[in-house]
Amino acid sequence: MQSHADHDASGDGAPKASIPFNRPYMTGRELHYMAQAHGAGHLAGDGVFTQRCHQWMSERTNAAKTLLTHSCTAALEMAALLLEIAPGDEIIMPSYTFVSTANAFVLRGGVPVFVDVRTDTFNLDEGLVEDAITERTKAIVPVHYAGVGCEMDTLMAIAKKHSLYVVEDAAQGVMARYKGRALGSIGQLGAYSFHETKNVICGEGGALIINDPAFATSAEIIREKGTDRSRFYRGEVDKYTWQSSGSSFLPSELSASFLWAQLLEADWLTSERLALWNTYNVLLAPLERRGLLRRPVIPVECEHNAHMYQILVAADIDRQSVLQRLKEAGVGAVFHYVPLHSSPAGRSFGRAHGDLPVTIDISSRLIRLPMWIGLSDSEQQYVVSTLERALTGNA
Incomplete structure (x- = not known):
């Protein structure tokens, strides 16, 4: 392969072409699977490829349930809905993170409480978390920076002591582990990103990792616009209806089929x-x-x-x-x-x-x-x- 940093004949040190920060990679089967989705006549969400992705991620994380979303932001927003974040509820998180970590909870009226990060990993400093807890604290949201796990044992112990939820922002953490456990699989909920800048991609996409089975049914309903359509498709109810608040958090089968090719590799x-x-x-x-x-x-x-x-x-x-x-x-x-x-x-x-x-x-x-x-x-x-x-x- 010719290097993008090859120098020109003038010898002035200037590269012929730039070396970009990121270049999305295709494994070779993405377009084939997208054509299969089209051939099956199912381009909307929750088709065969979505189910394959769900199964793959649940097996890799030992999750109670995995749900693909159209972004990691959407997965975090679902987490805020599942936790029933209300105005004034406080959520402890690092300040050194992407805006979606905070926005997902701000949309519900939550108050981000920004805590400093560690000097080594730039992850949430677990030694500062307990002092930041108040009577309004509802959850801790550790962010696994650069795919390096936070000190989850300590954070989970603090959360248990104070009856708090833990939502892992594992946007950068697909295929990474902490003490042998997949990032995103340790708190009650986890969120992945498959944005084109991530390791495993589908352009835009994400997943909610549900580790506490108590959230599984509610998560399906929230993701399907507040309806029990997923249960209807499984034959568990004879019709689906509006059950609760929710939104459209599903990705298309085109995104899921692209992602499937990536997950296989x-x-x-x-x-x-x-x-x-x-x-x-x-x-x-x-x-x-x-x-x-x-x-x-x-x-x-x-x-x-x-x-x-x-x-x-x-x-x-x-x-x-x-x-x-x-x-x-x-x-x-x-x-x-x-x-x-x-x-x-x-x-x-x-x-x-x-x-x-x-x-x-x-x-x-x-x-x-x-x-x-x-x-x-x-x-x-x-x-x-x-x-x-x-x-x-x-x-």
């Missing part, structure tokens, strides 16, 4: 990404020893999925300058979240528990490097050499 996709991640980790070790950056930290109890490769630039290095140099050299590196607690909506709808110094620090120093299947060795070497020049200020 999920182990291979994960191994390929891990190989890329390990290559970066080796190439960047000398830069870490020189104090220019910090590589990712993976706790021994976590089996990550190589969702991303992120670095922290040294505190005295201007990240924006580094990003600009990378961009000029054709490398699609990006920063990540702006802390939610400092955003206009975060200040309006939620509150910060403490000053969140770690969140503020890492949000100004973190850079994500290009990461996608098909990235060649020469491209990774080019990314790292370009990064080194950007970090040291050498053009």
Whole structure:
């Protein structure tokens, strides 16, 4: 394969074409299965491919039930409905996360309580959670950043002690594990993403992982616009009717058929990404020893999925300058979240528990490097050499 970072004959160091941050990967069967769905005359949700995906994910996570959704955002919104979040209910979560983590609960009138993250994994700091609990706290929402598991045993113990729910935002956690357990399978509910930037994709898509069987029937009803249509299709009732509040959270069979092709290759996709991640980790070790950056930290109890490769630039290095140099050299590196607690909506709808110094620090120093299947060795070497020049200020 020709490298996208091949240099032109002038020798000026400029790449012929850019190395994008992400490039969606197809396994080769996606269009075939989509054609099968069309041939079967079923393009709406909950067809054969949806059921195959449900079974695959339930078996992989040991879930009581799995339900595909049109996004991880939708899965989180379903979780908020299932927990009957009411105005004033507080939900503990990190500030260093995507807006959907908070929005799902804000839509029900919930109040996000933003807690700082750990310095190693950038996950919710379990040591700060209990102090953030009040009489209005309803749930804890840990976010498994970069597919690295939060300290779930401690969080589950805190939740049990205070009679709280745990909803795992495992948007980045498909195929990753904590102490041998699939991320998303530990709390009462979990949420996955199959967005095109994730490891396993269908363009836009998600799944709600239901680990507490008490939520299974209600989840089906909420997902099907508040009706018991799923029971009707299984022959459990002779007609379906409006049972409760809900919405249309189903993905189409086209999305599910695309996803099915990906799930069948999920182990291979994960191994390929891990190989890329390990290559970066080796190439960047000398830069870490020189104090220019910090590589990712993976706790021994976590089996990550190589969702991303992120670095922290040294505190005295201007990240924006580094990003600009990378961009000029054709490398699609990006920063990540702006802390939610400092955003206009975060200040309006939620509150910060403490000053969140770690969140503020890492949000100004973190850079994500290009990461996608098909990235060649020469491209990774080019990314790292370009990064080194950007970090040291050498053009």
